[in-house]
Amino acid sequence: MTTVRQQNLLQRKEKILAMAETLLLDKHQDITLSELANELDIAKGTIYKHFKSKNQLYLELIILNEQRLFEISKKYNNDIKAYVSQYMLYNMLNSNRTILLHVIEERLTNNERKLNDLFKELYHIREQRILEIKDIFAAYLKESNSIMSIRDYLSYIWTVTYGASLLLNSTHYQKSIGSRERLIKLYVNQALMTPDNISSHHDQHTSG
Structure with a gap:
């Protein structure tokens, strides 16, 4: 109590x-x-x-952000399209936060040795988030006849999301972006495209 x-x-x-x-x-x-x-x-x-330090404060902010992502995975753990869409929107609509926290985490990972317990907590939450959505991703990849692993597909989604966040956050590119909403929708659709499947992979090898 x-x-x-x-x-x-x-x-x-x-x-x-x-x-x-x-x-x-x-x-x-x-x-x-x-x-x-x-x-x-x-x-x-x-x-x-x-x-105890500004680095501890930053790392706890990163953990807080990871907990929000974990809540998204718990809420949409039975619908892959809803999960991917919500995960990407959370990051892209707050592209500045996504980029800053990622850059800070990279810096702390390389330079901070005194916060191991907090890093363990961060990685544990991240692992739980992945476990929460593992089944729907496994089913989706199987249904798509895909040879991709769950980890590779999640990495691909993160790559598209982070790249989109960089673009949406860039002052230079913002001037040339027509419709942010249309662009965001395009990125979500791109991430949901059927992953590399067995038949197309096989066709490439047989025709080569």
Whole structure:
């Protein structure tokens, strides 16, 4: 049973994370804990009561984002088209967040050694998300006569999603994009195209 003090601490931590995400997305780049403290009108030391470093704060933001994706997989775990569509829309409609969090995760993975427990938590949630949708993807690939593995197909969807997010977030390309809605729909349809199937793979080999 949580005490009132524990509830207050949890609420304050959630408030710090929410403001950190807002600031990060508004600035389109790194933030400082001083900026964060000023926005929240609290002492910087208060932030350190919840997060030992800015990197820990960032990694907890990435975990929070992964938990949202996990909720999508739980909600749409019986409909592959709905899942792929919702997963991609979540990322593409917030392309700035998708890119920033991915870049930060890459940086932390390469440089941060003190946050192993948080990395384990992140990878566990990610694994659970994949397990949640594994069956519908297995059925879809079998129905499509596909030789792709589930992991490869999920990687392909992520590649299309991230590439689309880069384009949608680019100031240069935004000027030449006609309809963002049409482009987003095109990317979702592209990801849902029948994966490489046995018959077409076989035909390529026999004709070669």
